[in-house]
Amino acid sequence: xxxxxxxxxxxxxxxxAGLFYLPRIFVNLAMVPADSxxxxxxxxxxxxxxxxxxxxxxxxxxxxxxxxxxxFGAGRFSGSYWLHAKLLLVVGVVGYHHVNRRLLRGFExxxxxxxxxxxxxxNETAVxxxxxxxxxxxxxxx
Numbered sequence: 016x017x018x019x020x021x022x023x024x025x026x027x028x029x030x031x032a033g034l035f036y037l038p039r040i041f042v043n044l045a046m047v048p049a050d051s052x053x054x055x056x057x058x059x060x061x062x063x064x065x066x067x068x069x070x071x072x073x074x075x076x077x078x079x080x081x082x083x084x085x086x087f088g089a090g091r092f093s094g095s096y097w098l099h100a101k102l103l104l105v106v107g108v109v110g111y112h113h114v115n116r117r118l119l120r121g122f123e124x125x126x127x128x129x130x131x132x133x134x135x136x137x138n139e140t141a142v143x144x145x146x147x148x149x150x151x152x153x154x155x156x157x
Contacts, residue, residue, distance in 0.1 A: 019079055019082050020083050022079055027074045031145050033143040034112065035142065036065060040061055041137075044059070045129060047132040059122060059123060066115060066116055077105075080149075100157075101151045105148070108144050108148075110147075111140060127152040
């Protein structure tokens with residue numbers, strides 16, 4: 016079971032790497048001049064491939080997490096409220112991942128209206144979610 020837990024952590028870290036980088040690509044896409052088609056297409060290709068790959072990482076991370084959860088019986092005992100809070104944040108991270116896809120679609124359809132500054136702030140959401148999850152799992156405050 017420790018192997019499953021270790022690989023869960025590896026896949027979560029890899030998934031978050033994609034969640035940290037994709038909005039940075041959005042920042043660059045939002046800054047591309049209208050006449051720079053080659054740059055826009057290159058960034059869109061990068062973003063699309065990154066989102067697709069991080070979606071695979073997300074699926075594996077979630078499956079391994081479910082395996083750990085069921086294998087350890089975590090959450091079935093009193094005093095595991097930290098786990099319920101963590102799972103709620105994981106639902107938020109999955110939602111963030113899907114919002115990224117919607118934002119990417121907006122760039123693909125030339126319908127993005129947000130500025131590069133908005134994407135710079137949006138990018139920090141994944142960092143905050145990651146930090147909160149790590150604190151909950153490590154400290155288990157409640």
